[in-house]
Amino acid sequence: MPRRAGAAASPGAACDSGGAFPSVGGWGPRRAPRPGPAETPRRPPARPVPSPPRPEPAAAAGREAAMSLLSALVPLLRVYCIGLRVILHQLRRRFQPRCPPASVFPETSAQTRAGAPSLSPAGNSESDGQEVVRKIKEETLTGKVEFLYCDLASMKSIRQFVQQFRAKNCPLHVLVNNAGVMLVPERKTEDGFEEHFGLNYLGHFLLTNLLLDTLKQSGTHSHNARIITVSSATHYVGKLHLNDLQSRCSYSPHGAYAQSKLALVLFTYRLQHLLTANGSHVTANVVDPGVVNTELYKHVFWVVKMVKWMTAWLFFKTPEEGASTTIYAAVSPEMEGAGGCYLYNEERTKSADVAYDEELQRRLWTESCKMVGISDEASRLP
Numbered sequence: 001m002p003r004r005a006g007a008a009a010s011p012g013a014a015c016d017s018g019g020a021f022p023s024v025g026g027w028g029p030r031r032a033p034r035p036g037p038a039e040t041p042r043r044p045p046a047r048p049v050p051s052p053p054r055p056e057p058a059a060a061a062g063r064e065a066a067m068s069l070l071s072a073l074v075p076l077l078r079v080y081c082i083g084l085r086v087i088l089h090q091l092r093r094r095f096q097p098r099c100p101p102a103s104v105f106p107e108t109s110a111q112t113r114a115g116a117p118s119l120s121p122a123g124n125s126e127s128d129g130q131e132v133v134r135k136i137k138e139e140t141l142t143g144k145v146e147f148l149y150c151d152l153a154s155m156k157s158i159r160q161f162v163q164q165f166r167a168k169n170c171p172l173h174v175l176v177n178n179a180g181v182m183l184v185p186e187r188k189t190e191d192g193f194e195e196h197f198g199l200n201y202l203g204h205f206l207l208t209n210l211l212l213d214t215l216k217q218s219g220t221h222s223h224n225a226r227i228i229t230v231s232s233a234t235h236y237v238g239k240l241h242l243n244d245l246q247s248r249c250s251y252s253p254h255g256a257y258a259q260s261k262l263a264l265v266l267f268t269y270r271l272q273h274l275l276t277a278n279g280s281h282v283t284a285n286v287v288d289p290g291v292v293n294t295e296l297y298k299h300v301f302w303v304v305k306m307v308k309w310m311t312a313w314l315f316f317k318t319p320e321e322g323a324s325t326t327i328y329a330a331v332s333p334e335m336e337g338a339g340g341c342y343l344y345n346e347e348r349t350k351s352a353d354v355a356y357d358e359e360l361q362r363r364l365w366t367e368s369c370k371m372v373g374i375s376d377e378a379s380r381l382p
């Protein structure tokens, strides 16, 4: 700072001094030689230009620390506020008399028990994946379940997964973009992206785009292929910083998580727009599971962890309850042909206003294509 202030003052002083520092090089206008002392016309002495007050280094550092604290605190409070609102809503619903959610998924159970669809749970943990495969096989008596490794924090791994999947020549009727991390400390993915943005958003952006041809070939007029992307209520308080998507200027884990979830909503709406413009038999919807008792909270502050541990049975949804809207979006006959919806508690609802901003959707899409290295063919479409 002091250097900048000094640098700014010098040229001004030079100009005002009426040639105290005459131009000698080629850049400034040539001037007549300076008159000698006898001929010097009487001019009032040049007034020194007051340089801007220099901030004390300690004060500046203090102000900077306060600003960065504030930029971490605001997203934190916003995320906790929206979390509390969702919890209160869940609690009210829990004690409301409702019809049992019985026959929402008759198709699924029939299909899976008959062994019709094959499933490819994908993830970055071989042991967890094999456990999922074992459970599905146990419950559905179908052998067509195979775990495929895919690390969504690595563009290379995503490309390898897609290659492996395509080599199987299987149709793809439902793609669920579910993986996510929350409130991780500031760190980068293998490709150098901020982890929330890189994994939660860009990973799914690339995966979906690479699988789009297979999805288009699998969907039909009466049975559209479906893309379901799991977002979160935190998107309502998210801010998309198009000029700083990697949170380089200031990092807040809460802000970064909320931004990644808002990006997923913007992405889904843009994707649906492009699919419709293309006449594809594929739909894209976005799901908010609510506040669910899962491993997602492993990076929260220990006090919050304690509170969660004591109260989750009352305030949080079980993983099964949390998954129900995703399953509804994936198989419900009511959702056949419906795209561009934000679903919460198995109902269509409104997402944040900013998510409907088509210009923002378009700009994010273009930027994302550049980041993951795919061509933005959509840029030619309206």
Ligand SMILES: NC(=O)c1ccc[n+]([C@@H]2O[C@H](COP(=O)([O-])OP(=O)(O)OC[C@H]3O[C@@H](n4cnc5c(N)ncnc54)[C@H](O)[C@@H]3O)[C@@H](O)[C@H]2O)c1
Pocket (backbone or CB within 6 Å): 122, 123, 124, 125, 128, 150, 151, 152, 153, 178, 179, 180, 181, 182, 199, 230, 231, 232, 233, 288, 289, 290, 291, 292, 293, 294, 295, 296, 297
């Ligand atoms: N739990 C909640 O309260 C809540 C609320 C809103 C939204 N969500 C969203 O629901 C989704 C599922 O989260 P969850 O609550 O089941 O949490 P979870 O931690 O139990 O599950 C996250 C999943 O993501 C997978 N994953 C993490 N990193 C990965 C990587 N690099 N590559 C591939 N897979 C990876 C994990 O293996 C795990 O299966 C997330 O997108 C999350 O943001 C959860």
